[in-house]
Amino acid sequence: MTDARIRLVVLYGGRSAEHDVSCVSARHVLAAADPDRYEVVPVGITREGRWVLGTQAARLLAAPGSALPDRLEAAGEPVEILPVLHGSAPTPHAGAPTTPPDTATTVVFPVLHGPLGEDGTIQGLLELAEVPYVGAGVLASAVCMDKAATKVHLAHAGLPLVRHVTVTIDDHVDRDRAVRTIGDTLGFPVFVKPANMGSSVGVSKVDGPEGLAAALDLAASYDRRVVVEESARGREIEVAVLGNDDDVRASLPGEIVPGADFYDYSDKYDDGADLLVPAPLDDDEIDAVRELAVAAYRACGVEGLARVDFFYEDGRSGHGTRGWLVNEINTMPGFTPISMYPKLWAVSGLEYPALVDRLVELALERHARQLRHRRTDH
Numbered sequence: 190m191t192d193a194r195i196r197l198v199v200l201y202g203g204r205s206a207e208h209d210v211s212c213v214s215a216r217h218v219l220a221a222a223d224p225d226r227y228e229v230v231p232v233g234i235t236r237e238g239r240w241v242l243g244t245q246a247a248r249l250l251a252a253p254g255s256a257l258p259d260r261l262e263a264a265g266e267p268v269e270i271l272p273v274l275h276g277s278a279p280t281p282h283a284g285a286p287t288t289p290p291d292t293a294t295t296v297v298f299p300v301l302h303g304p305l306g307e308d309g310t311i312q313g314l315l316e317l318a319e320v321p322y323v324g325a326g327v328l329a330s331a332v333c334m335d336k337a338a339t340k341v342h343l344a345h346a347g348l349p350l351v352r353h354v355t356v357t358i359d360d361h362v363d364r365d366r367a368v369r370t371i372g373d374t375l376g377f378p379v380f381v382k383p384a385n386m387g388s389s390v391g392v393s394k395v396d397g398p399e400g401l402a403a404a405l406d407l408a409a410s411y412d413r414r415v416v417v418e419e420s421a422r423g424r425e426i427e428v429a430v431l432g433n434d435d436d437v438r439a440s441l442p443g444e445i446v447p448g449a450d451f452y453d454y455s456d457k458y459d460d461g462a463d464l465l466v467p468a469p470l471d472d473d474e475i476d477a478v479r480e481l482a483v484a485a486y487r488a489c490g491v492e493g494l495a496r497v498d499f500f501y502e503d504g505r506s507g508h509g510t511r512g513w514l515v516n517e518i519n520t521m522p523g524f525t526p527i528s529m530y531p532k533l534w535a536v537s538g539l540e541y542p543a544l545v546d547r548l549v550e551l552a553l554e555r556h557a558r559q560l561r562h563r564r565t566d567h
Contacts, residue, residue, distance in 0.1 A: 195549060196295040197227040198274060200311065201243070202234040202263030205303030206390045206411070212261045214524035215300040217531075219261075221541040227549075233263030234301070241265040274320045296552050297322040298545075300524060303387050304412075307521045308334035321556030323548045325520040329490040333518040336416045337384045339489060346488035348481065348515050351500060353418040355384070358409035368401045371417050378420040383411035387519060394420070421516075422509040423502035426468055428482035429522075429533040431547065433492045433555050439479035440533040444468035466532045474501075478513055485515050493551050496522035496530050 199222075201215030202208055215231065222229050231243030244265035274295060297320055299311050309331035315322045325333065332338045337355040344350060354374055356367055371379065381404040383391040391411040393404035408415040425447070429440035446463040470478070482497040498516040502509030522530035534544050 193294065194226060194228050196230060197222055197549065198230045198232055198295060198297045199243075200232050200234065200297060200299040200301055200306075201261055202236070203301045203303065203306040204234065204236060204238050205301075205305055205307075205386075207302035207306075207387060208236055208263070210523055210525070211300055211302050211306070212263060214302070214528070216258065216261050217524050217526060217541070218298060218300055218545060221545050223542055223546070226546065231261065232268065233261065233265065234306075235263045238305075240268055242268045274315070274318050294553070295320055296549050298548070298552075299324060299521065302521055302523070303390070304334070304385050307387065308385060319560075321552045323552045324493040325491045325495065326555075329492065330520050332489050333491065333495065333520045334387070335384050335414075336382060336517060337414060339518055340416075342489045343485055343515050346484065348485055348488060349511065349513060351418050351421050351514050351516065353416055356405070356415050356417065358405055358413050358415055364402045364405065367405065368398050371401060372398050375417065375419045380418045380420060381405060381408050382416045382418070383408045384414035384416050385412045421500035421502060421511075421514055422507065423500045423511075423514070424468075424508070425516075426470075426478060426499045426501050427529050427533070428478055428497050428499070429530045429537075430482050430486045430491070430495050430497055431493075431534070431539075431544075431551070433551050433558075437483050437486060439482045439497075440537040440539075441467040442470060442475060442478050442482075443529050443533050443536075444470075445529070464527070464529060464532065466529070466536050474503075481513055481515065485518055489518055491518065491520060492555055493520075494522075494530070494548060495520045496533075 199215050199218055201211045203211055219229055219231060233241045233243045235241060241263060242265045243261055274297060297315055299306065299322060301307055301311060307330060309327040312322065312327045312330050316327060324330070332342055340350055340353060352375055354371055356362070377398070378394055378396045381393045381395055381401070391408045393407055395401050395404045405415055425445040426442050427445065428442045430437060432438055444465040446465065448462045478499060481499070485497050486495055496519045498519070500514040500516055502511045502514065504510040522528060524531055531541050531544060535541065539547065
């Protein structure tokens with residue numbers, strides 16, 4: 190990493206249903222960023238889509254000994270985001286930059302979850318601005334945000350998946366027919382999920398055909414494309430992955446013991462589930478799931494970071510017998526104190542501040558590679 194301080198622009202908030210989670214995650218990223226290495230610029234995105242300087246966070250960061258609140262607020266002076274990304278002093282929306290860009294390197298850490306943040310949209314803006322950023326690129330972000338697209342890529346790579354059906358819900362869909370098709374194909378129980386949403390928002394577990402139409406409508410209120418999955422009979426295991434290109438490594442796995450019927454929003458962010466870190470697995474099982482996590486990461490073209498989620502049907506205690514099944518890939522997992530991603534790296538020997546440093550290094554490495562291969566001539 191460069192000896193000069195890096196300007197680390199932390200984006201948080203956003204317009205998705207996961208706005209609050211992002212604000213909590215960002216607070217802990219800011220706290221973990223070494224002030225000797227980084228000039229941290231917190232920039233919030235309101236629920237309405239306005240970009241604002243995180244005035245409260247910036248003021249507290251500038252005051253030695255001040256404690257950040259448990260979560261940040263996406264509130265403050267509106268700013269022109271492109272001047273901020275290119276190193277100008279953050280200025281009110283209507284004004285021009287008051288200072289010219291300096292020579293400091295800028296890296297953006299988009300701690301944004303869900304649509305319009307984790308789905309390639311923000312990543313596309315940052316690519317156009319030619320600013321290095323933490324996390325997966327445009328294509329991988331879009332693919333992994335869309336559960337249906339993720340499954341297509343994973344299946345093409347020959348990775349094991351749960352059985353599923355993708356349906357598009359609109360005014361022309363015969364819901365009775367859709368319910369029959371899903372029941373005939375998958376049986377019950379099933380999980381009904383919006384294709385483009387995270388943190389279990391809009392997800393329902395349905396035990397029989399009588400509840401399926403309502404679950405489809407709930408999921409469709411977030412995304413007209415809905416993924417319906419069979420209910421795997423096994424354990425829920427997660428692996429953190431980190432790296433670019435051939436230099437990719439996986440953490441020790443963790444296990445989720447849901448407090449509810451499944452690992453829902455409350456479990457993830459209200460500390461309602463038991464997290465077993467590391468997971469109680471034998472060495473062969475650990476090696477197998479880490480290898481699968483890296484394979485899934487590469488199959489979807491991910492760089493930077495991701496959390497890969499699995500079901501494990503180990504044949505014990507009424508579980509199924511199919512072994513490891515890839516569930517989802519999350520390209521910007523939670524960074525809250527109870528989030529699995531930083532916990533997994535901590536137990537694997539990489540503490541939170543060092544994890545932030547490594548993510549910034551990976552962002553700079555990928556950006557340098559992109560610049561080497563980018564041509565503007567014809």
